[in-house]
Amino acid sequence: NAGVTQTPKFQVLKTGQSMTLQCAQDMNHEYMSWYRQDPGMGLRLIHYSVGAGITDQGEVPNGYNVSRSTTEDFPLRLLSAAPSQTSVYFCASRGRSVMNTEAFFGQGTRLTVV
Amino acid sequence: DQQVKQNSPSLSVQEGRISILNCDYTNSMFDYFLWYKKYPAEGPTFLISISSIKDKNEDGRFTVFLNKSAKHLSLHIVPSQPGDSAVYFCAASRTSGSRLTFGEGTQLTVNP
Numbered sequence: 001n002a003g004v005t006q007t008p009k010f011q012v013l014k015t016g017q018s019m020t021l022q023c024a025q026d027m028n029h030e031y032m033s034w035y036r037q038d039p040g041m042g043l044r045l046i047h048y049s050v051g052a053g054i055t056d057q058g059e060v061p062n063g064y065n066v067s068r069s070t071t072e073d074f075p076l077r078l079l080s081a082a083p084s085q086t087s088v089y090f091c092a093s094r095g096r097s098v099m100n101t102e103a104f105f106g107q108g109t110r111l112t113v114v
Numbered sequence: 115d116q117q118v119k120q121n122s123p124s125l126s127v128q129e130g131r132i133s134i135l136n137c138d139y140t141n142s143m144f145d146y147f148l149w150y151k152k153y154p155a156e157g158p159t160f161l162i163s164i165s166s167i168k169d170k171n172e173d174g175r176f177t178v179f180l181n182k183s184a185k186h187l188s189l190h191i192v193p194s195q196p197g198d199s200a201v202y203f204c205a206a207s208r209t210s211g212s213r214l215t216f217g218e219g220t221q222l223t224v225n226p
Binding site (some may be wrong): 004030031033035040041042043044045048050058090092094096102103104105106107108 | 214
């Protein structure tokens with residue numbers, strides 16, 4: 001059972017380059033989110049989605065775009081990478097239920113922008 | 115505005131003793147709270163949760179306590195083991211909400 005799969009695991013970009021971080025889940029979860037982890041700042045929400053076709057901004061959305069064309073996939077796009085986007089990125093999914101549920105995380109993508 | 119705060123960046127305890135990790139929140143709309151554990155180079159994994167209708171939830175060595183009036187929760191690990199050494203994140207959400215808000219994390223080190 002794959003759960004939440006993120007690719008790539010590592011990436012080095014030059015300033016101004018663009019790339020897409022991939023995230024896929026096989027649990028049929030409605031909610032998906034992208035977080036970034038920086039030292040001393042915990043996990044900060046970038047963008048999230050409550051279902052296919054619906055996305056919204058989190059705490060730190062600037063410089064990132066998302067789309068949700070299917071339930072399974074939630075890619076994160078960096079249009080013009082900046083050194084401030086050097087971070088570890090985590091994708092998470094969570095089921096919608098009348099009972100509260102936990103979020104499941106991918107293994108992370110370590111991104112360095114030089 | 116940091117709605118979930120973990121004031122201790124690190125905690126060191128001896129094997130076999132109790133570890134107590136603390137978390138404070140400011141948003142009174144939060145009514146579901148979770149603890150995640152994270153090892154280096156891995157994603158966070160769910161540990162234990164508590165709903166605001168309870169003040170305690172136990173799962174083996176792990177117990178979470180919730181004090182709603184103080185907007186404070188804590189995670190107790192008894193007895194602590196070296197394998198518990200990890201970063202622990204506190205998170206909060208509204209009932210059936212889509213967003214989790216995380217604290218900064220606490221690095222727990224359990225010394226043999």
